[in-house]
Amino acid sequence: MKTRDKILLSSLELFNERGERNITTNHIAAYLAISPGNLYYHFRNKSDIIYEIFLEYEKLVDYYLQIPTDRPLTVDDMAFYLESVFDGLWSYRFFHRELEFLLDSDQRLRRDYRAFTNRCLAAINQIFDGLAEGGVIQPQPEELRSAMSLNVWLVITNWMAFLKTAHGSELSNNLSLVQLKQGIYQVLTLEIPYLTPAYLEPVMALREKYRPELPEARVA
């Protein structure tokens, strides 16, 4: 593998594992057993590395969120979109963690991420549209559907932070893909009241698959 790609891969791994804030360019170089000079030969600075990683993330999610408009959507479609989005979130999980700082430090990233968010929101809207066409959910006025889509996005992008901060034992802050996908349970919770009677049962069954095994204490 090319050194440049190794740098991107290892950076992503280290960022995910230990947080972007805790990983310096010197750490990355040491991890790869290359010199700092070598790293800076391939990337002008740390921001550039992060930006390139974002471009990969963006490409992955955009790929999965191509919503067919020529046919209605099924519950299976919805399940696929949810699985895919959470897989993407998992692979690039460092990103949402320090998002605000990253966007403050890089104008390109700021601009691209905003466009990315809008595409995601549009895709969620389209999914709801397709599900309504497929008779899975009841059609809703545009305004309500948009606000619901935004709530779905907020739940998806905040679920991981919730897990890391509120969940888990006092010592371990480790996170598993299984836990992360319990976010699907939360997203499906949002949809329940809008399901058509015919699809209530299958969607509830799908939801059940993601139910947390040991729900955290929610009562004081």
Place this chain on the structure above:
Amino acid sequence: MKTRDKILLSSLELFNERGERNITTNHIAAYLAISPGNLYYHFRNKSDIIYEIFLEYEKLVDYYLQIPTDRPLTVDDMAFYLESVFDGLWSYRFFHRELEFLLDSDQRLRRDYRAFTNRCLAAINQIFDGLAEGGVIQPQPEELRSAMSLNVWLVITNWMAFLKTAHGSELSNNLSLVQLKQGIYQVLTLEIPYLTPAYLEPVMALREKYRPELPEARVA
């Protein structure tokens, strides 16, 4: 005012304004025109300052989220809780911004914040309970209500990050309390399907007060 209190106040102000990551203890001292030694006389380190600020935040929110259990809750109660929570979020807005790093760096904070989250979730649950008693929302099974409460929490705590990252112009990332309170619109969106017919109209009217004036583009 005592120097110690001035440090806390200025730190909060600087953290909110420019992000905890961008503010060093030397910045704080310089801002107050005191010496670093003086600052370190009052606080052992930066984490201690942040922890003290958290304690204030915690106290404020706990104060507002004392839910009466001896009477049903009204729409006005709900509006008050929402306003209060978003006011708190605004006053200590730096906190949720770099939450994960802060909790990773301070065990006390990690422990206390987790307990705080659980208290908040319990309060949201109680509010839903009280609203059901008051006939505002339809009573729901415990499981669904808990999952809904969690979604409310996720929307509330992620709304600000959404504004900062996805909203606003490319250059300005400034945030206003008015914008922040548009999060109430999103929270009320979650409640719509659970409202009793009698309360649909008044809650929709309340929601309308927080509708964003210039909604961002949500369609590609």
Place this chain on the structure above:
DNA sequence: GACTACCTAGAGTATATACTCTAATAATAG
């Protein structure tokens, strides 16, 4: 006035961080 507890200044330091520079080595093209 002198004792004491509290408070403050400000220079200083060890370490980390992002990044640079030069020289050398590999790869490739003609």
Place this chain on the structure above:
DNA sequence: CTATTATTAGAGTATATACTCTAGGTAGTC
């Protein structure tokens, strides 16, 4: 083989950061 280009090592640096240390001031009390 040679010239050129791409890649790498590794020492080095300017700046920042969190924090320390010493000496001295201030306020209250007897």
